[in-house]
Amino acid sequence: xxxxxxxxxxxxxxxxxxxxxxxxxxxxxxxxxxxxxxxxxxxxxxxxxxxxxxxxxxxxxxxxxxxxxxxxxxxxxxxxxxxxxxxxxxxxxxxxxxxxxxxxxxxxxxxxxxxxxxxxxxxxxxxxxxxxxxxxxxxxxxxxxxxxxxxxxxxxxxxxxxxxxxxxxxxxxxxxxxxxxxxxxxxxxxxxxxxxxxxxxxxxxxxxxxxxxxxxxxxxxxxxxxxxxxxxxxxxxxxxxxxxxxxxxxxxxxxxxxxxxxxxxxxxxxxxxxxxxxxxxxxxxxxxxxxxxxxxxxxxxx
Amino acid sequence: xxxxxxxxxxxxxxxxxxxxxxxxxxxxxxxxxxxxxxxxxxxxxxxxxxxxxxxxxxxxxxxxxxxxxxxxxxxxxxxxxxxxxxxxxxxxxxxxxxxxxxxxxxxxxxxxxxxxxxxxxxxxxxxxxxxxxxxxxxxxxxxxxxxxxxxxxxxxxxxxxxxxxxxxxxxxxxxxxxxxxxxxxxxxxxxxxxxxxxxxxxxxxxxxxxxxxxxxxxxxxxxxxxxxxxxxxxxxxxxxxxxxxxxxxxxxxxxxxxxxxxxxxxxxxxxxxxxxxxxxxxxxxxxxxxxxxxxxxxxxxxxxxxxxxxxxxxxxxxxxxxxxxxxxxxxxxxxxxxxxxxxxxxxxxxxxxxxxxxxxxxxxxxxxxxxxxxxxxxxxxxxxxxxxxxxxxxxxxxxxxxxxxxxxxxxxxxxxxxxxxxxxxxxxxxxxxxxxxxxxxxxxxxxxxxxxxxxxxxxxxxxxx
Numbered sequence: 125x126x127x128x129x130x131x132x133x134x135x136x137x138x139x140x141x142x143x144x145x146x147x148x149x150x151x152x153x154x155x156x157x158x159x160x161x162x163x164x165x166x167x168x169x170x171x172x173x174x175x176x177x178x179x180x181x182x183x184x185x186x187x188x189x190x191x192x193x194x195x196x197x198x199x200x201x202x203x204x205x206x207x208x209x210x211x212x213x214x215x216x217x218x219x220x221x222x223x224x225x226x227x228x229x230x231x232x233x234x235x236x237x238x239x240x241x242x243x244x245x246x247x248x249x250x251x252x253x254x255x256x257x258x259x260x261x262x263x264x265x266x267x268x269x270x271x272x273x274x275x276x277x278x279x280x281x282x283x284x285x286x287x288x289x290x291x292x293x294x295x296x297x298x299x300x301x302x303x304x305x306x307x308x309x310x311x312x313x314x315x316x317x318x319x320x321x322x323x324x325x326x327x328x329x330x331x332x333x334x335x336x337x338x339x340x341x342x343x344x345x346x347x348x349x350x351x352x353x354x355x356x357x358x359x360x361x362x363x364x365x366x367x368x369x370x371x372x373x374x375x376x377x378x379x380x381x382x383x384x385x386x387x388x389x390x391x392x393x394x395x396x397x398x399x400x401x402x403x404x405x406x407x408x409x410x411x412x413x414x415x416x417x418x419x420x421x422x423x424x425x426x
Numbered sequence: 427x428x429x430x431x432x433x434x435x436x437x438x439x440x441x442x443x444x445x446x447x448x449x450x451x452x453x454x455x456x457x458x459x460x461x462x463x464x465x466x467x468x469x470x471x472x473x474x475x476x477x478x479x480x481x482x483x484x485x486x487x488x489x490x491x492x493x494x495x496x497x498x499x500x501x502x503x504x505x506x507x508x509x510x511x512x513x514x515x516x517x518x519x520x521x522x523x524x525x526x527x528x529x530x531x532x533x534x535x536x537x538x539x540x541x542x543x544x545x546x547x548x549x550x551x552x553x554x555x556x557x558x559x560x561x562x563x564x565x566x567x568x569x570x571x572x573x574x575x576x577x578x579x580x581x582x583x584x585x586x587x588x589x590x591x592x593x594x595x596x597x598x599x600x601x602x603x604x605x606x607x608x609x610x611x612x613x614x615x616x617x618x619x620x621x622x623x624x625x626x627x628x629x630x631x632x633x634x635x636x637x638x639x640x641x642x643x644x645x646x647x648x649x650x651x652x653x654x655x656x657x658x659x660x661x662x663x664x665x666x667x668x669x670x671x672x673x674x675x676x677x678x679x680x681x682x683x684x685x686x687x688x689x690x691x692x693x694x695x696x697x698x699x700x701x702x703x704x705x706x707x708x709x710x711x712x713x714x715x716x717x718x719x720x721x722x723x724x725x726x727x728x729x730x731x732x733x734x735x736x737x738x739x740x741x742x743x744x745x746x747x748x749x750x751x752x753x754x755x756x757x758x759x760x761x762x763x764x765x766x767x768x769x770x771x772x773x774x775x776x777x778x779x780x781x782x783x784x785x786x787x788x789x790x791x792x793x794x795x796x797x798x799x800x801x802x803x804x805x806x807x808x809x810x811x812x813x814x815x816x817x818x819x820x821x822x823x824x825x826x827x828x829x830x831x832x833x834x835x836x837x838x839x840x841x842x843x844x845x846x847x848x849x850x851x852x853x854x855x856x857x858x859x860x861x862x863x864x865x866x867x868x869x870x871x872x873x874x875x876x877x878x879x880x881x882x883x884x885x886x887x888x889x890x891x
Binding site: 176196367387 | 520523524527528530531545548551552635637638647701702703704705709712713716718845846848849851852855856859860862863865878882885886889890
C-alpha cells in the first residue's frame with residue numbers, strides 16, 4: 125500500500141505521542157512516589173533538623189562524612205552484609221534442595237509442596253511473633269527442646285552472639301515459601317523432552333539434577349538471588365518485632381538504623397537518617413549491578 | 427529487547443529500595459512561633475459561644491484506657507453544651523511524641539497532650555505549651571494538694587510546667603513462696619544491692635541435671651531501673667543538678683554509683699543468678715509471673731496484674747538502695763498533661779485547664795488509683811474511703827505509699843531533665859548489654875555511652891538556643 129511520506133512522518137509522530145500517552149500514568153506515579161521521595165531524601169540529607177525534625181540549616185555533606193568516620197555505622201554496614209548473606213544463601217539453596225527432593229515420586233508430594241510454600245502466606249508480623257514465642261528465653265520451645273538433650277539455655281534473642289542468626293533464621297523460614305513456589309514453577313516449565321532425552325541417555329537422580337534441572341533453573345535462581353538480596357537489605361519488620369536492633373546493636377541493619385535515627389527514641393534526626401537511606405540506595409544499586417554484571421552471564425536462558 | 431528488559435529490572439529494583447527510604451519526614455516550616463505563655467482567665471470560656479472542643483491525645487491502653495474514658499465521659503456530662511473533651515489514643519508514649527512533632531510542623535497540635543516523664547524537657551523547649559503554673563497563678567488555685575515529689579518532678583525553676591496525671595514508681599517484687607521454700611523471710615526483703623545479690627544466690631534453684639529452674643533475680647534490660655537506682659543512691663544522672671538548676675549539658679551516669687549498679691547487674695547474670703530476658707518488659711514480666719524469677723523490678727502499674735495472674739504469693743518491697751548508707755529515693759515515673767498555647771483559642775486553653783483540674787481532683791485520682799494501680803497525684807485521694815478499702819484489699823500497694831512518703835524531694839529524686847532523655851536511656855541499656863556480654867567493663871561501657879551521647883545533647887541544646 126503506497127503511503128505519502130508526510131503521512132508516514134505524521135503517523136510515526138502520532139505513534140510516539142500515543143506511546144507517551146500510554147506511559148504517562150506510570151511516569152506520573154513514578155515521579156510522584158519514587159522521584160519526589162528520592163529528591164526529598166537527598167535534600168534532607170544535606171540539612172540539619174530543628175527540635176521537631178523539620179529541616180533547618182544547610183550542612184552540605186556533613187552527615188555523609190560523619191557516617192564515614194562513625195565506627196557504629198561501619199558496624200551497621202557489616203551487620204547488614206552478614207544478615208544478607210545469612211538469609212540469601214540458605215534461603216535460596218534451602219529452597220532448591222527442597223524442590224529437588226520434591227521431584228521424587230513420593231506419596232503426597234502435592235501436599236508437601238503446598239506445605240513448603242505455606243510460609244509465603246504468613247505476614248512478617250505474625251511470623252515474627254510466632255518465632256518470638258519459640259525464642260522466648262523462659263518458656264520458649266527451642267530452649268525446651270535443648271534442655272531435653274542436656275544443653276543449657278541459649279539466649280536466642282538476648283545474647284549478642286546469637287541474635288543475628290536467630291533473626292536470619294526467622295527470615296529464611298519466611299522466604300522459603302516464596303522461593304519454593306518460584307522454583308517449583310521453574311521446574312514445571314522445564315521442557316519435558318529435555319528431561320526425557322537425559323533419561324534416555326541414562327541420567328537420573330543427582331546427575332539429572334546437576335546437569336539438567338539446576339542449569340535449567342538458572343533464570344529462576346538468578347531472579348531469587350536478586351530479589352532476596354534486595355529484600356534482605358530492606359528487612360525491617362522481623363528485626364523490629366524480635367530484637368529492635370539489639371542486644372548491643374548486634375542486629376541493627378541499615379534500614380533499622382534509618383528508622384532509629386528518624387523515628388525511635390524521639391531523636392527526629394531526619395538528616396542522618398536520610399543520608400543513611402541514600403547509602404542504602406547506593407548499596408542496593410551496587411549489589412544489583414554486580415549481580416546483573418557477574419551472575420547473569422552464567423545464567424542459561426532457554 | 428533483552429537489554430531494555432534488564433534496564434527495566436534494574437530500575438524496578440532501585441524503586442523497591444526507595445520505598446524504604448521514602449518516608450523520611452514531611453516538609454514544613456520550623457514551628458515554635460512564639461505563642462503566648464499567658465493563661466486566659468475563666469471569662470474566656472464564658473465569652474465563648476457554643477461547645478468548646480478539647481482534642482486530647484493520650485497513650486493509655488487496656489484497662490487504663492477504659493478508666494480514662496470513663497473519667498472523660500463524666501467530665502463531658504458535667505459540662506454538657508459547653509465543653510467536649512475528645513480523647514484520642516495516639517500510640518505508645520514514644521509514638522505519641524513523634525506524632526506530636528509532626529503536628530507541630532503542620533500547626534495542628536491537640537489542645538491537650540499526655541507526654542511521658544522523660545519527654546518533659548522536650549516539651550518545655552518546644553515552647554508550644556502554657557505552663558500549668560500560669561493557670562494556677564491566674565486563678566489563685568492551690569497546687570498544694572499535689573504530692574510534693576510528683577510536683578517536684580514536673581517543676582522547672584520552681585514552677586509547675588505540666589499537670590501530673592498518671593504517676594508510677596518502681597518496686598521490688600518478691601515471690602514469697604520462693605522465699606519460704608528457700609528458708610527465707612519475705613518480710614525481710616533486701617534493702618541494698620549487696621543484700622539483693624546475696625539473696626539472689628540463695629533463691630537460685632537448680633535441678634538434678636544442674637539446670638537452673640529458678641533464678642534469684644530478673645528484670646528487663648530497661649534504663650529506667652538504672653535511673654531509679656541512681657536516684658536511690660542520691661546522686662545525679664545529668665549535670666546542673668539533674669538539669670533542674672540549669673539546662674543539662676552532659677550526662678554523669680558514668681559515675682562510681684552508675685558503674686556499680688551496671689556491674690552488679692551484669693555479674694548476677696554472668697554468675698547464673700539472674701535471668702536475662704532482654705529489653706522486652708513483657709518477657710521479664712512473664713518470667714516473674716511464671717515463677718522462673720524470685721525477685722524482680724517493675725513499676726507499681728503492674729501490681730494488679732501480678733496479684734491476679736500469679737499462682738504464688740506476690741510481695742512488694744521498697745525499691746533497693748545502692749548501698750545501705752544511701753540518702754536518696756525513687757523518682758517518679760509516668761506521664762503528665764500539657765496544654766497547648768500557639769494556635770489555640772483562649773476558650774480551648776481554658777477548657778483544657780478545667781479538664782486537668784477535674785482529672786487531678788481527689789475523687790478522680792482515687793478512681794484512677796484503684797482502677798489502674800498508678801499512684802494518685804492528689805494527696806487527698808489516699809483518704810478517700812474507696813481508696814482506703816482498695817489499699818486494704820491489696821496491702822502490697824502500701825509499700826509504694828510508704829516509699830513515696832519517705833522520699834525527700836531533692837534534685838536527685840526529681841530525676842534528670844534532658845532533651846534527649848530517651849536516647850540516654852537507650853545508651854544505658856546498650857551499656858548493660860555490653861557489660862553482660864563481657865565486651866566491656868561497666869565503667870567503660872557507661873563512659874562510652876556518655877561520650878556517644880554528647881553530640882546529640884549538644885545538637886539538641888544548640889537547636890533550642
